[in-house]
Each structure stands twice: as structure tokens, then as C-alpha cells.
Amino acid sequence: xxxxxxxxxxxxxxxxxxxxxxxxxxxxxxxxxxxxxxxxxxxxxxxxxxxxxxxxxxxxxxxxxxxxxxxxxxxxxxxxxxxxxxxxxxxxxxxxxxxxxxxxxxxxxxxxxxxxxxxxxxxxxxxxxxxxxxxxxxxxxxxxxxxxxxxxxxxxxxxxxxxxxxxxxxxxxxxxxxxxxxxxxxxxxxxxxxxxxxxxxxxxxxxxxxxxxxxxxxxxxxxxxxxxxxxxxxxxxxxxxxxxxxxxxxxxxxxxx
Amino acid sequence: xxxxxxxxxxxxxxxxxxxxxxxxxxxxxxxxxxxxxxxxxxxxxxxxxxxxxxxxxxxxxxxxxxxxxxxxxxxxxxxxxxxxxxxxxxxxxxxxxxxxxxxxxxxxxxxxxxxxxxxxxxxxxxxxxxxxxxxxxxxxxxxxxxxxxxxxxxxxxxxxxxxxxxxxxxxxxxxxxxxxxxxxxxxxxxxxxxxxxxxxxxxxxxxxxxxxxxxxxxxxxxxxxxxxxxxxxxxxxxxxxxxxxxxxxxxxxxxxxxxxxxxxxxxxxxxxxxxxxxxxxxxxxxxxxxxxxxxxxxxxxxxxxxxxxxxxxxxxxxxxxxxxxxxxxxxxx
Numbered sequence: 025x026x027x028x029x030x031x032x033x034x035x036x037x038x039x040x041x042x043x044x045x046x047x048x049x050x051x052x053x054x055x056x057x058x059x060x061x062x063x064x065x066x067x068x069x070x071x072x073x074x075x076x077x078x079x080x081x082x083x084x085x086x087x088x089x090x091x092x093x094x095x096x097x098x099x100x101x102x103x104x105x106x107x108x109x110x111x112x113x114x115x116x117x118x119x120x121x122x123x124x125x126x127x128x129x130x131x132x133x134x135x136x137x138x139x140x141x142x143x144x145x146x147x148x149x150x151x152x153x154x155x156x157x158x159x160x161x162x163x164x165x166x167x168x169x170x171x172x173x174x175x176x177x178x179x180x181x182x183x184x185x186x187x188x189x190x191x192x193x194x195x196x197x198x199x200x201x202x203x204x205x206x207x208x209x210x211x212x213x214x215x216x217x218x219x220x221x222x223x224x225x226x227x228x229x230x231x232x233x234x235x236x237x238x239x240x241x242x243x244x245x246x247x248x249x250x251x252x253x254x255x256x257x258x259x260x261x262x263x264x265x266x267x268x269x270x271x272x273x274x275x276x277x278x279x280x281x
Numbered sequence: 282x283x284x285x286x287x288x289x290x291x292x293x294x295x296x297x298x299x300x301x302x303x304x305x306x307x308x309x310x311x312x313x314x315x316x317x318x319x320x321x322x323x324x325x326x327x328x329x330x331x332x333x334x335x336x337x338x339x340x341x342x343x344x345x346x347x348x349x350x351x352x353x354x355x356x357x358x359x360x361x362x363x364x365x366x367x368x369x370x371x372x373x374x375x376x377x378x379x380x381x382x383x384x385x386x387x388x389x390x391x392x393x394x395x396x397x398x399x400x401x402x403x404x405x406x407x408x409x410x411x412x413x414x415x416x417x418x419x420x421x422x423x424x425x426x427x428x429x430x431x432x433x434x435x436x437x438x439x440x441x442x443x444x445x446x447x448x449x450x451x452x453x454x455x456x457x458x459x460x461x462x463x464x465x466x467x468x469x470x471x472x473x474x475x476x477x478x479x480x481x482x483x484x485x486x487x488x489x490x491x492x493x494x495x496x497x498x499x500x501x502x503x504x505x506x507x508x509x510x511x512x513x514x515x516x517x518x519x520x521x522x523x524x525x526x527x528x529x530x531x532x533x534x535x536x537x538x539x540x541x542x543x544x545x546x547x548x549x550x551x552x553x554x555x556x557x558x559x560x561x562x563x564x565x566x567x568x569x570x571x572x573x574x575x576x577x578x579x580x581x582x583x584x585x586x587x588x589x590x591x592x593x594x595x596x597x598x599x600x601x602x603x604x605x606x607x608x609x610x611x612x613x614x
Contacts, residue, residue, distance in 0.1 A: 177360050177364035178365075178367070180351070180358070180360070180364065181360060181364040181366070181425075182366075183330075183331070183350070183351045184329055184351045184352075184354070184358040184426075185377050185381060185425065185429055186352050186382060186429060187381050188352060191381060196366060199368040202368075
């Protein structure tokens with residue numbers, strides 16, 4: 025057992041802790057003042073809020089879609105459920121860069137939907153679409169097993185006690201899948217703020233306009249602004265951490281016993 | 282009053298219900314009894330509206346509810362695995378139906394207190410289901426079902442997941458509760474003892490069909506078929522017919538051949554003695570005293586007639602014991 029523990033912890037250390045530690049160390053090496061300066065440039069502030077905005081649209085969308093889809097997959101007996109299941113996993117299988125290219129082909133200047141009244145590619149809608157695509161499976165994949173495990177006994181009991189479908193969902197189903205939903209939302213958020221490939225293709229990387237935090241990190245890195253890249257990375261990590269903490273706190277408050 | 286007529290339900294090739302019609306008297310406690318796969322649970326779920334029959338009709342209190350959502354049927358349903366709302370306290374579980382009905386808070390509180398008192402869970406209001414034992418969870422589920430004052434109470438193997446002691450206790454308790462509350466109750470069980478002890482009437486199902494309906498005594502004493510007889514108590518096969526072991530009498534005759542006579546539904550059977558293997562049995566003599574022995578080795582005291590009760594399980598009795606008892610070669614004159 026001890027050997028296994030050493031292997032597991034060693035693996036985590038080499039693969040996770042050391043790289044992240046180096047980033048944190050490098051970030052604060054030039055001193056706090058320098059860090060503050062590099063994350064408060066107009067471009068950085070804009071990138072930060074753009075990232076938050078994109079996540080705030082994409083994640084709730086996928087949370088709602090995810091719960092509905094999970095209900096269809098587990099509770100109904102519609103035809104084509106297997107096809108639906110396979111489709112849901114598609115974003116896991118496809119490279120984000122390909123997703124980005126597909127969106128450009130669809131919504132770009134020569135695409136099928138080129139005549140929309142607003143611009144999609146190289147602007148916010150495109151970034152949101154790309155993010156929705158890549159984060160689509162998380163909530164479904166987390167909620168489906170929980171729904172299966174919980175079973176439909178409680179929902180049937182609620183129905184015999186006079187609850188309508190909506191009441192049953194709100195009072196019984198939703199509370200019982202809460203943890204799966206929260207975990208799915210946390211994973212989606214992490215992916216949404218960390219997405220690079222698809223977003224980099226559709227955004228156009230216009231600084232101060234369509235540049236998200238990950239794109240900013242990449243730009244600074246390729247421009248040999250290593251300290252700036254580290255600082256932006258740390259900001260990204262803090263954002264992810266904040267989501268995790270917020271969701272945990274939110275859930276604990278409602279958690280019985 | 283519950284009336285199901287010609288209910289049919291198929292799952293692919295399997296007929297869970299095959300043209301089933303039953304009537305349940307108001308205020309009675311009826312047991313749907315049968316082996317697994319006999320359709321008893323399906324029938325109960327059809328009554329509750331949790332399952333829709335392919336054909337047939339369900340009438341509750343004069344209203345055709347065949348295609349009515351369970352929400353509007355006014356039934357109380359208790360599940361085998363409790364279906365407790367895990368994220369709600371005992372109090373909120375029981376209050377659920379009343380909260381849905383938007384009753385005043387004070388009324389809900391009073392009703393919940395009263396019901397928890399009835400089911401013996403007064404001190405457990407703030408507990409969560411995970412902090413209760415199986416028997417307590419099921420009593421909570423009963424209180425929850427009774428809170429909305431259902432016209433009928435439907436119980437799907439309510440004690441099936443509990444251990445034997447708790448089961449017996451809850452069974453007696455349910456009978457008392459029913460005598461007090463008088464709500465029309467239908468109980469699904471595969472346990473003939475439970476049905477015999479609890480129910481006013483038994484509906485015996487097999488392969489999705491009703492085999493016989495009647496009071497427990499009727500079914501036991503006047504079974505309509507070999508299946509009913511075999512399902513409702515121990516039986517032994519004597520010369521092709523089924524008999525209850527307590528109807529088997531061993532007659533010890535002067536010539537000492539130790540023949541066995543069985544009193545069955547179809548008259549008395551007399552079996553000549555033959556060699557057999559030993560089996561434990563008890564012979565009750567005329568005088569009332571009893572003696573045990575093995576048919577091959579034991580020497581039993583002489584008696585003019587004695588009844589044999591074989592102390593084996595019914596199933597073994599059916600296969601082996603009667604034959605070996607019957608073969609009482611060693612029964613002395």
C-alpha cells in the first residue's frame with residue numbers, strides 16, 4: 025500500500041503540483057507590484073471580464089440543456105436515445121480547433137449563416153458558441169448517473185401525493201441531482217474559462233475586444249513577456265478556484281445535516 | 282370501492298396482466314397474492330396510475346380513472362423500498378402532500394404531529410430518512426401516504442425489504458391501524474402467511490390471471506385449483522392428489538403393515554407400506570402424547586391410530602417426507 029501511495033503522490037507532484045508551483049513562483053518572483061501592474065493593464069482587465077462574461081452565458085445554457093437532456097436520456101423511452109448519447113460525447117472526441125473551424129465555416133463571411141444581422145465570428149457570439157460546444161457534455165455526463173442511481177421511486181411517490189410534474193421536478197428531482205449538477209457546472213466553468221483552441225480560431229484575438237484570458241496568456245508568452253504571462257495565468261487559476269469555492273459554499277448552505 | 286375490469290398489460294411478449302377483473306370492497310383490506318411475475322405489482326400500479334393498462338378500465342369510487350394521472354387519483358401509495366424523500370426531514374416528508382395542496386401551516390403541523398404519533402415516530406420529526414431504520418422509514422412512508430387522506434391505500438410489498446422480526450411487528454401494527462382508520466387498502470405480497478394473517482380477502486394471481494378470490498379461510502379450505510392449494514399452505518402429493526399434511530393419518534393395523542391413510546379433498550387414500558429411508562417424524566397418539574422416531578430405525582409405541590406430522594419444511598414434505606412416512610415399514614403393530 026505504501027508503495028502505491030508513493031506512486032500516486034509522486035505522479036501528482038510531477039504532473040500537477042510542480043508545474044503549477046513553478047507558475048506561482050515565477051509570477052511573484054518580480055514582486056507583487058509588478059504582478060498587480062501586469063494584471064491591471066486595460067487589455068488584461070478586458071480579457072478578464074470577457075472570460076467571465078462568456079462563462080456566465082455558456083455555463084447556465086449548458087446547465088439547463090444538460091439537465092433536460094439527462095432527463096430525456098434516463099427517464100423517457102424515446103427512440104434514438106443511443107444516437108443522442110453518442111452525439112453528446114462528440115465534443116470530447118473532436119479537437120477544439122476543428123470546432124472553431126467548423127464555426128467559421130458556418131458563420132464566417134462565406135458560411136451558411138453569413139447573413140445574420142449581427143457578427144458572430146471575431147466577436148462575442150462566436151466565442152460563446154465555441155465555448156458552449158466544448159463544454160456541452162459535462163453537465164449531462166455528471167447528472168445522468170445520479171439520475172439513474174436515484175431511481176424514479178421518489179418521483180412516483182410525489183406524483184401519488186398530488187405533485188404535478190413541475191412540482192415534482194423542483195421539489196424532488198432537482199434536490200436529488202444537486203451534487204451531480206454542481207460538479208457538472210464546476211467542470212463546465214473550468215473548461216469554459218480555460219478553453220483555448222476553439223476560441224482562438226473564432227475570436228480573431230483582437231486585444232481589448234475579443235481577447236480572453238487564455239489568449240492573453242498565449243500572446244504574452246509568444247511576445248517573451250514571461251512575467252506577464254505568468255501573472256495572467258495565475259489570474260486564470262484564481263478565477264477557477266473562485267468558482268469551485270463559490271459552488272461548494274452555495275451547496276453547503278442548502279445541504280441537510 | 283375499487284373496480285378493475287378486464288385489465289391487460291403486456292411487456293413485449295410477456296403478459297403481466299391478462300384480462301384481470303377484481304372488485305375491492307370499501308373499507309376492506311385486500312391482499313394481491315402470487316408468485317413473482319404473477320402480475321400483482323403491475324395490477325397495483327395500474328390502480329395507482331403509475332402504469333397504464335393496454336386495455337381494460339379502472340374505476341375508483343364510481344369515477345373512471347383509467348387514463349387519469351396518479352396526481353389526480355387520490356390514492357396513497359407505499360413502495361417496497363420506501364421511496365423516502367432523502368433530502369427532506371421526517372416532518373417534511375409527511376407534510377409533502379399537504380404542502381402541495383397549500384393547506385394552512387397550522388393545519389399541516391397539527392396533521393403531521395397527529396400522524397407521526399399514530400405511526401410511533403413522534404420523536405423523529407427533525408431526522409432525515411438516512412437516520413432511520415428500515416421499519417421506521419416504512420412507517421414514515423405510511424404516514425406520508427395517509428396525510429392526504431387517500432380514498433384508497435395501496436401497499437406494494439411494504440414489508441418485503443425488512444427483516445423477519447420487524448416484518449411481523451409491522452404486519453400486526455398495520456392490521457390494527459386498518460381497524461382504526463378503515464381506509465380501503467390493497468396490499469401486494471408474495472408471502473402467503475402475510476396475506477392469510479392480514480387480509481380480509483385474498484386475490485390470488487398467477488401468470489397474470491386471477492386464480493381465486495375469497496376470504497383466507499375459503500382459499501385454504503376450498504382451493505379452486507391445485508395451484509391455489511399448493512400456494513396457500515404445505516401440501517403433500519398422495520396418489521396423484523394434493524393433501525394437507527395435517528390431513529394425513531397413519532393407521533396402524535393389527536397385521537402390522539403400517540399403512541398410511543391420507544384424507545384429501547378427493548376422499549381417503551390408502552397406501553400400503555413399503556421400504557423407505559428414515560425421516561424424522563412425530564406421531565401423536567390417541568392419548569395426546571407424542572413420540573418421535575425414524576421410520577427405518579425408530580420403534581414407535583403401538584397405537585390404534587395416530588396422525589403423523591413430519592417436522593420438515595413443506596417443500597421437502599411434498600417431495601420426500603410423505604413417501605418415507607408413508608413407507609412406515611417400521612411402524613410397529
